[in-house]
Amino acid sequence: MTTAFVTAADIETARDRIAARIRRTPLEPSPSLSALCGVPVALKCEHHQITGAFKLRGATNAVLSLPPEALARGVVTVSTGNHGRAIAHAAKAEGARAVVCMSRLVPMNKRDAIAALGAETRIAGRSQDEAEVEAERLARDDGLTLIPPFDAPEVVAGQGTLGLEIALAQPDLAVLLVPLSGGGLAAGVAAAVKARCPAVRVIGVSMERGAAMAASLAAGRPVAVEEQPTLADSLGGGIGMANRLTFAMCRALLDDVVLLTEAEISAGIRHAYSNEREIVEGAGAVGIAALLAGKVTPDGPTVAILSGRNIDMGLHRRVLDGADGLEEAVA
Numbered sequence: 362m363t364t365a366f367v368t369a370a371d372i373e374t375a376r377d378r379i380a381a382r383i384r385r386t387p388l389e390p391s392p393s394l395s396a397l398c399g400v401p402v403a404l405k406c407e408h409h410q411i412t413g414a415f416k417l418r419g420a421t422n423a424v425l426s427l428p429p430e431a432l433a434r435g436v437v438t439v440s441t442g443n444h445g446r447a448i449a450h451a452a453k454a455e456g457a458r459a460v461v462c463m464s465r466l467v468p469m470n471k472r473d474a475i476a477a478l479g480a481e482t483r484i485a486g487r488s489q490d491e492a493e494v495e496a497e498r499l500a501r502d503d504g505l506t507l508i509p510p511f512d513a514p515e516v517v518a519g520q521g522t523l524g525l526e527i528a529l530a531q532p533d534l535a536v537l538l539v540p541l542s543g544g545g546l547a548a549g550v551a552a553a554v555k556a557r558c559p560a561v562r563v564i565g566v567s568m569e570r571g572a573a574m575a576a577s578l579a580a581g582r583p584v585a586v587e588e589q590p591t592l593a594d595s596l597g598g599g600i601g602m603a604n605r606l607t608f609a610m611c612r613a614l615l616d617d618v619v620l621l622t623e624a625e626i627s628a629g630i631r632h633a634y635s636n637e638r639e640i641v642e643g644a645g646a647v648g649i650a651a652l653l654a655g656k657v658t659p660d661g662p663t664v665a666i667l668s669g670r671n672i673d674m675g676l677h678r679r680v681l682d683g684a685d686g687l688e689e690a691v692a
């Protein structure tokens with residue numbers, strides 16, 4: 362039984378709403394990971410989504426759900442990068458104003474991509490939570506609609522469309538590996554796949570450094586963790602102390618959460634490139650990394666979601682050259 366607040370029906374509605382604006386991404390078998398794990402392993406290549414990450418699904422669903430008056434005033438958001446880029450793209454497609462608030466931890470390549478899409482950018486504070494205060498102020502003072510990066514039903518339903526594609530392509534799915542930060546992706550995807558593949562185990566994967574959802578699930582309530590630099594920068598940030606949706610959904614729908622070291626994430630990025638010929642960012646590599654590290658032992662057909670590819674290319678090259686983590690890569 363699931364107690365999801367975003368339902369499979371909401372996700373199907375979202376799929377129809379955003380169908381013309383997003384790419385349906387391929388599910389590619391991985392011979393190397395299948396051999397390693399002894400079960401069929403496939404990669405959901407969502408890093409080939411427009412804007413380079415799945416976030417366009419939730420952002421587009423949220424923007425297209427706005428009443429025309431709200432759309433005319435514009436939208437504001439807070440982001441570790443990819444959600445901001447998705448909002449910038451989705452707002453531009455509707456001719457709407459977009460303002461993206463980010464902390465100083467957001468990598469320059471992601472800030473530049475957002476500005477290039479025509480969105481206004483504001484760098485505010487040292488953490489996602491501090492940037493959020495600025496976004497809330499703009500929503501109040503400028504009449505902009507705040508579209509949160511994960512904790513909103515339209516966003517979760519949009520991310521869930523990714524799970525719907527997986528469930529339709531792989532009905533015998535046994536294990537699904539989902540990168541986990543605020544939990545919008547995990548909540549939506551789990552709601553979608555569990556409605557169609559009730560036996561599936563959905564496993565969230567985060568980095569050891571500042572895994573807010575993992576700490577919150579362990580504590581039984583939202584807790585704050587210190588945000589730290591990590592190769593999986595898109596997984597940084599808290600879940601919000603007043604979390605309304607994703608905490609409860611992740612608690613109900615996730616079967617397990619595993620945490621990875623920076624060296625393990627590095628190995629995932631290297632494997633994606635060398636064995637799969639795919640460029641993925643740290644957050645997008647954690648599913649592969651969890652399998653390589655032996656932290657998940659799959660017992661049937663397995664899918665890992667490659668959630669994004671927006672990594673700084675100099676950093677990517679240094680990881681390929683053997684750097685295990687951010688410190689070694691920038692040293």
Ligand SMILES: *Cc1c(COP(=O)(O)O)cnc(C)c1O
Nearest residue numbers: 443542543544545546644668669
């Ligand atoms: C945002 C993001 C995640 C995590 O998604 P949540 O909904 O916050 O859990 C994972 N991977 C990438 C590439 C992202 O941009």
